[in-house]
Amino acid sequence: MPSVIGVAAAVRKAYLSRKFKRRNRSILGDFSLTFFLGVFGLFSVWPLVFIINNAFKPLNEIFVFPPNLFVQNPTLTNFADLSIILGNSWIPLSRYIFNTVFLTALGTVGTVLIGSMAAFPLAKYVFPGSRLMSKLVVYSLMFNGTVTALPNYIIMSKLHMIDTYWAIILPSAGGTLGLFLMQNFMVQVPSALLEAAKMDGAGEFTIFWRVMMPLSKSAWITLVILSFQFLWGTTGGGFIYSEKLKPVSYALSQIVNAGVARTGVASAVTLIMLVVPVVVFVISQSNVIQTMATTGIKE
Amino acid sequence: MKQAWKEHWEKYLLILPFAVLFIVFTAIPVLASIVISFTSFNMLEFPKFVGFSNYINLMVNDDVFLIAVKNTLLFALITGPVSYLMCFVFSWLINELSPKIRAFMTLVFYAPSISGNAYLIWKLIFSSDMYGYANSWLLRLGFADEPILWFDKKEYVLPILILVQLWLSLGVSFLAFIAGLQNVDKTLYEAGSIDGIRNRWQELWFITLPSMKPQLMFGAVMQITSSLSVSQISIELAGFPSVSYAGHTILTHLHDYGFVRYEMGYASAIAAILFFIMVFTNIIVQKALRRVGA
Known part of the structure; x- marks a missing residue:
């Protein structure tokens, strides 16, 4: 080799x-x-x-x-066959692709932004409720998601989110993994930097955006990878029923499920679904670089 | 309360969007399933309160659950620490490469995690006829006279599942460690070499590890949750139920009661017990991690 x-x-x-x-x-x-x-x-x-x-x-x-x-x-037969099947599809392929891109983009931005925003105060300050919140976040990671699926569904339906993108995007944006990851990196940003920024009159929001996010770039890039990978592969679960709202991985899995005659097409599908996350992965990973070097501040 | 808000309102505002989503989509469902764990609930009729009887049945009357606990603990005891070490060692080894090459090597090692259910490839390796890779090698090399029925012999099931899980090791913690290693202040290494650090092992113990304690803590939590919640590879590879419950885990037991028998009360009690096992493990591991680099 x-x-x-x-x-x-x-x-x-x-x-x-x-x-x-x-x-x-x-x-x-x-x-x-x-x-x-x-x-x-x-x-x-x-x-x-x-x-x-x-x-x-x-x-x-x-x-x-x-x-x-x-x-x-x-x-290239497998790809040619796939394009014929997709050409006959009831909902145009472009619609499925749009759904996935929309879900993945909005979901990833939401996860990174909302998780990081909450991670910053929890990592750098002690205030009433902060310890409790941090504990809840860690412990909730340990409660298995299978049994919460039922209460989750009931909540979704009460909020009229069933069969909308929000049923996928919002829970992912409120995911505790992202916050926990960001929190563990933001802890390392020297407090002296925050003090300095405050001296210059910066509020917490400015500090978050101008100091914390640039200095924890490696962390949120890692979170982008994880979130992207998860959302890209989602089939909509039990939450999205309308065909025109289904993501592309659902459409492709339907093609594959048609049986043994689709084995060739299935292998083409597998490759196509893999290419985008791999490209995103490589580009993101090469941006995981040192951010702390220029600070020159020791605790 | 009012004073806290006055002093820290910006912080609360930053947390607010997350807190709302967390309460609605995580906290309430978790609390609901804990309540359900004290009921008998078949998803059709309204839940009936039964007190601790689900928990008592699990501990006293359910022999299969005890097998599941034993398997899960054995599995986690091996895969947890080994995976954790592998994540660290590999991220540490490729840390010094240039970003482009490192990204490529990271992809190589992360490949089993990014290619969806790539672990199904192990079905080919441990296929029970003579054409499966493992059997064909064993036959060719003369270690076996006839193909071994890997997933039909109870002594092979758990070791194979452990092997597959180790192969899947380099996931979230691996990526977190790579990012964490990039955050280690490089000037510390220069200072260290002046202070008499001679080789990479001393550098590792006295500088690198202490500098990335938060990431080590994060990785530990990830490893605890993933090694104790194994189920899918068991169901896909060893089948469900597996031979003499050899691949039965706490989560496959939960799957059985939740989605085959529709006894949600009982399933929720299993989830609660798993939760306590994880919390307990986490307390011990975090204590051990505090000693790193000391």
Whole structure:
């Protein structure tokens, strides 16, 4: 597998390149760690490689058992079949895509913004109720969501949110994971910076937007990834019934569920659904960079 | 109350949108299910109050639940700590790469978590005929004379589920650690090397770990909740119910009562017990984490 060797070489080069070379490193240590990373990486990336290859396999290769990892005679038939099926769809594909993009965009922005706003005071100040709120957030992460589904549905229907996007967006924006993640990063922002900002006459909202958010960029980018991944894959659950409001992953799962004759199309669908989160992931991850370095303030 | 508002109104205002959503979509449903756990509720008739009888039945009369608790604890005892360590070690190892290469390597390791139900690939590996990868290797290498029926032998089920869970380890905590490592003040390393830190292990223990305690705490909570709430991989791989309940966990038990038998009261009591197990574990783990770097 030449690609793997290429990656290992790149990793090693990066380790040794002057830009990243640091004190206290032994060559043997670098090498064995790279080797270790490579081996485990192979195991991890296997399904991804499998999904990519599967999408380009003709039917006879898909049904080989045990399956071959790499495609022998790549073809675009699966994608062509998919486009024919989608062309006949009752609701145009563009509508499904719009639904997903709308849900994912609004939901992700909401999750990051609302979670971070609440995380800031809880992380940096003590005031009446702050301890209780922090505790509730952690503990609620430990209560399993399956049994709350029923009360949740009743609340949604009382609020007339069934069959609207809000049934997906609002619970996700009020999700405790986001707040908990942001809180644990914002704790590290030096309080001296907040004091300095206050001296300059900044209110809490200005401090949140101008100081806290830029300094916890790595954290909210991570939250963007998690939230995006979750919302992108949502099928609307038991909350969205109207066909024209359904997200694209629902439409595609219906195509796949049509049976064994759709196996080829299904592999194309799997790849398509995966491409967007992967691209978002890579772009976001390369933006997870040091933000604290320039502060130069120690607690 | 009035004074607190006067002094801290900006803070309360920042929290307000979250607090409203949290109360409506998390707090009320959780409280409701705790109330339901003291009732007999079949989702058709109005819930009937039964006191602690759901809890008593679970602890005393339900042998399968005890198997589920035993399996879950064994599973969590292994996958929790190992996954946690893996998340940290891998994020630490790729931390020094340039952002582009690091993003790529992160994708490589995060791949099992991003590709949806990619763990179904393990069905191919542990397929019970001679064509499954595991069996075909064992046969070829002469370790077995006939294909092993992996998910039909109770001694194999839990170990395989543990293996799959470990493979799925690098998820939320992994990403949080990567971001956390980027936040460690680099000047501390320079100061450390002047102060006589000689190798990467000392650097790790005395500088890196203490600098990312909040992230370590976060990761621990994530790991506790995920390792104790295993159910889907068990249902998908080992089937439901699994052979002699070998892959039965607290959550598959909950699934059974909640969505097969529609006994929501009983299911809610299971959720409440799981909740207390997690809270208890969390208290112990957080205590242990305070000692890091000391």
